[in-house]
Amino acid sequence: MADTIDIRPGFADPVAASQKVFRAVLDAMSRPGRIGTIDETIEPPAPLSVGAASLLLALADHDTPLWLAPEIRTPATAAFLRFHCGSPLTDDPGEAAFAVATGDSLPALDGFSVGDDAWPETSTTVIVQLDELTEGSGLTLTGPGIATEHRLAVTGLRDGVWPEWTANGALFPRGIDLVLVADRRIAALPRTTAVRTED
Amino acid sequence: MSTVIPHPTASTATEATQARIEGYNFAYLDEQTKRMIRRAILKAVAVPGYQVPFGSREMPLPYGWGTGGIQVTAAVIGPDDTLKVIDQGADDTTNAVNIRRFFAKTAGVATTDRTVDASIIQTRHRIPETPLTEDQILVYQVPIPEPLRQLEPRESETRKMHALEEYGVMHVSLYEDIAKFGRITRSYNYPVRVNGRYVMAPSPIPKFDNPKMDRMPALQLFGAGREKRIYAVPPYTEVKSLDFEDHPFEVETWEENCALCGAGDSYLDEVIVDDQGTKMYVCSDSDYCRERREAGHVGDGGPNSGGPQ
Amino acid sequence: MYVAVKGGDQAIENSQKLLAEERRGDPRVPELTLAQIREQMSLAVDRVMTEGSLYDPELAALAIKQARGDLVEAIFLLRAYRTTLPRFGIGEPIDTAAMAVRRRISATYKDLPGGQLLGASFDYTHRLLDFALAAGDERPVAEIAPEGVEPGMPHVADILNHEGLIEAEEPDADDAPVFDLTRESPRYPADRAARLQNLARGDEGWLLGLGYSTQRGYGNNHPFAGEIRVGEVAVEFAPEELGFPIEIGEITVTECQMVNQFKGSANVPPQFTRGYGLTFGHCERKAMAMALVDRALRADEFAEPIEAPAQDEEFVMAHSDNVEASGFVQHLKLPHYVDFQAELVTVRALRRKAGLAVDGPDSAVPDAAE
Incomplete structure (x- = not known):
């Protein structure tokens, strides 16, 4: 049948894998700019990366509306995430708990939910798929979780994101949180992280 | 006649991983509950000091006996972790023993009495004296997560106060102490300000421990089960005990x-x-x-x- | 000696063995069976099911047996078990108008369609200890009525509704999200559904006291017991793959609809208003108290001044749950000596500042009378 979609398997051991992936992202969120690695062996449908797919398998479910950027939302990725996570797919990034986008076509950050001053946890966690993530050079990060400063180089991110990120930070306690993914490598920028693009 | 019983020295080493009991999921909680708690923890880290509401579950231990800390630990812990549980600073107090038993049984993880050997430390009322490292997570059991609760019993009001960063009532209360007694009389659960924004309850640790929270290399997670709140202090984050220029914070x-x-x-x-x-x-x-x-x-x-x- | 509550595995294990022995009592007395508890302590079972939020008489009986008859402890046991159960979905609303009624009374009409049906009730018993019962061995049998109960027993509130005398109650849309108190933390102000869930799980004694307080002037809402009915209703569930509801079982419930006089406000015309109570099994006192408190908590809706404890949503909801309350009150048994030490240091410092002697046993003597 033409419209049958072959759904790739999720985690082989969901309990153990979810815990490991969570710890990786918890560590990334607690130490912005530090790069962690996802070791799970899954083969998500393209263009979903192993990192992004693992994060969603570990954290998303039917309580978390999910927004996928147009280039990521294919019949195969939608079916994969619906089947394994049960997340409702939304067309409105402003009502998503999780969003997945590609770095070079990342929508304006203010299109996602930034939450409410009284309920800042209701903001979107945006997973951004990048080409590369490298520690030790590039952006200078400061803020909670960082002893002095962390350096992080990102490849494959569209221009103009960092001024938007600064504006996002000014909304605190409201604001989105970013998880950057390059294949199996992940780093996170919670809304509290200040990013400097020059030395 | 009086005798001094020294701290027990038996069973000090890290205990090997035990076999898990059958019939329950790893670390007791079901996966859906863990996901919900994990999402709350991530948001808590992203908004340091803010109390994230979560769908706290009834645990097989009573509310008020560490169910918040237990749920946080259960969501975080993995088979490679080594867990230490303390109550009043000690590993051998009954409730600490009981919680350690719970995780040894339901997660089969290694447990330890040694602060330096633990990857996760669940605590009630103390921060260990040995400085914690980047490789450790400190999980606090919290009875009343709302630092303003004794001054304003209504959640609907305190939520507004946090949203508007309106902490005057807390400063007034502390200053009244100084006016009446010449000093701030709070000796434990002494309020702190996290990263210059949220006023936070450090849980009922003695104020002696407050300075240890400041810029701690370890991640600090707080779980309040009965009150259904999770909050966090990321590593290396400023935690300042509230005080006044003419009455600086001091410890016992x-x-x-x-x-x-x-x-x-x-x-x-x-x-x-x-x-x-x-x-x-x-x-x-x-x-x-x-x-x-x-x-x-x-x-x-x-x-x-x-x-x- | 100085670790106040010092235990270790052995002490806990020994304590639990002793507990099991005390639970069993004198071994010469035959052990209680779950069937005995279920059949002969049925109102205890019903309360444990209601506040435990789990309809399972057998497990409730087990919880009562295990808890040595401590119903709050039994409720805790049932709740802790309940949280481990998988959740398949949300059932259809039960239809109490279609109830197979065992008892139905109204205090607002002398007679009404379907009639008054006294059913089994303590109401008109003389509360005299029955020494014949102490001897046991009696097998009471009630006669079967020559005619069955009239089918179709409209709710009293619906009778008033025909005349437009009572506030209309519109059901939510079928696809409206259902708040679940057991999965989400409450937000204030809460809506009525969240409040009713909270009250249904709430401690009977707490609700009884609060309901009583409204009758004594702390938030009076002029109640009439419009109707109380007890009986069996069908539980229906619509599985996703079927798309239509199927009956999955039958449960006993007690429903109370209070009818409250209301003189009207700027926005609401004079009419009767409603207070609602529903429990598993036969828990009449709880259902009535719940209905009183439900109505009191609707004060805001009817622009009534919120002055009494029973009208205060946060106060009522935050303190109604006996599993939470029992845990937190009893956690005071846990060691607090770190905080107590901190307080000792502070109190000594304050006394020093006040010029009072501190430290040392001698100085303690004159303070004893303070």
Whole structure:
């Protein structure tokens, strides 16, 4: 049948894998700019990366509306995430708990939910798929979780994101949180992280 | 007659991983609950000091006995972790033993008494004396997560106050203390400000421990089960105890040293050794005390010991 | 000696063995069976099911047996078990108008369609200890009525509704999200559904006291017991793959609809208003108290001044749950000596500042009378 979609398997051991992936992202969120690695062996449908797919398998479910950027939302990725996570797919990034986008076509950050001053946890966690993530050079990060400063180089991110990120930070306690993914490598920028693009 | 019973030295080593009991998921909670708690923890880290509401579950242990800390630990812990549980600074208090048993049974993880060997430390009322590292997570059991609760009982009001960063009522309350008593009388659960924004309850740790929270290399997670809140302090984050320029924050000091290990820098428990009310002081952190004694430090043995033991 | 509550595995294990022995009592007395508890302590079972939020008489009986008859402890046991159960979905609303009624009374009409049906009730018993019962061995049998109960027993509130005398109650849309108190933390102000869930799980004694307080002037809402009915209703569930509801079982419930006089406000015309109570099994006192408190908590809706404890949503909801309350009250048994030590240091410092002697047993003597 033409419209049958072959759904790739999720985690082989969901309990153990979810815990490991969570710890990786918890560590990334607690130490912005530090790069962690996802070791799970899954083969998500393209263009979903192993990192992004693992994060969603570990954290998303039917309580978390999910927004996928147009280039990521294919019949195969939608079916994969619906089947394994049960997340409702939304067309409105402003009502998503999780969003997945590609770095070079990342929508304006203010299109996602930034939450409410009284309920800042209701903001979107945006997973951004990048080409590369490298520690030790590039952006200078400061803020909670960082002893002095962390350096992080990102490849494959569209221009103009960092001024938007600064504006996002000014909304605190409201604001989105970013998880950057390059294949199996992940780093996170919670809304509290200040990013400097020059030395 | 009085005898001084030293801190127990048995069962100090890390205990090997046990077999898990059948019939329950790893670490007791179902995966859907863990996901919900994990999402709450991530948001808590992203908004330091803000209390994230979560769908706290009834645990097989009573509310008020560490169900928040247990749920946080259960969501975080993995088979490679080594867990330490303390209550009042000690590993051998009944509730600490019971919670450690719970995780040994439901997660089959290794447990330890040694602060330095633990990857996750769940605590009630203390922060270990041994400085924690980047490789550790400290999980606090929290009875009342809302620092403003004693001043404003309504959640609907305190939520607004946090949203608007309106903490005048707290400052007034502390200042009234100074006006009346010449000092701030809060001795535990002393409010802190996290990263210059949220006023946060550090849980009922003595204010002696407050400075340890500031820029701690370890991640600090707080779980309040009955009140259904999770909050966090990321590593290296400023945690400032509230005070006034003319009345700076200060911690408890003792003239005495620990009778067992001689420590002069640790939080001391007062022990009544006879029916005349004679007192001696010993470290509240049983692991710290033991480590010092193992390293050859000796206290004076207490008032009735006739000298060092 | 100085670790106030010092245990370790052995002490806990020994304590639990002793507990099991005390639970069993004198071994010469035959052990209680779950069937005995279920059949002969049925109102205890019903309360445990209601506040435990789990309809399972057998497990409730087990919880009562295990808890040595401590119903709050039994409720805790059932709740802790309940949280481990998988959740398949949300059932259809039960239809109490279609109830197979065992008892139905109204205090607002002398007679009404379907009639008054006294059913089994303590109401008109003389509360005299029955020494014949102490001897046991009796097998009471009630006669079967020559005629069955009239089918179709409209709710009293619906009778008033025909005349437009009572506030209309519109059901939510079928696809409206259902708040679940057991999965989400409450937000204030809460809606009525969240409040009713909270009250249904709430401690009977707490609700009884609060309901009583409204009758004594702390938030009076002029109640009439419009109707109380007890009986069996069908539980229906619509599985996703079927798309239509199927009956999956039958449960006993007690429903109370209070009818409250209301003189009207700027926005609401004079009419009767409603207070609602529903429990598993036969828990009449709880259902009535719940209905009183439900109505009191609607004060805001009817622009009534919120002055009494029973009208205060946060106060009522935050303190109604006996599993939470029992845990937190009893956690005071846990050691607090670190905080107590901190307080000792502070109190001594304050006394020093006030010029009072501190430290040392001698100084303690004159303070005893303070």
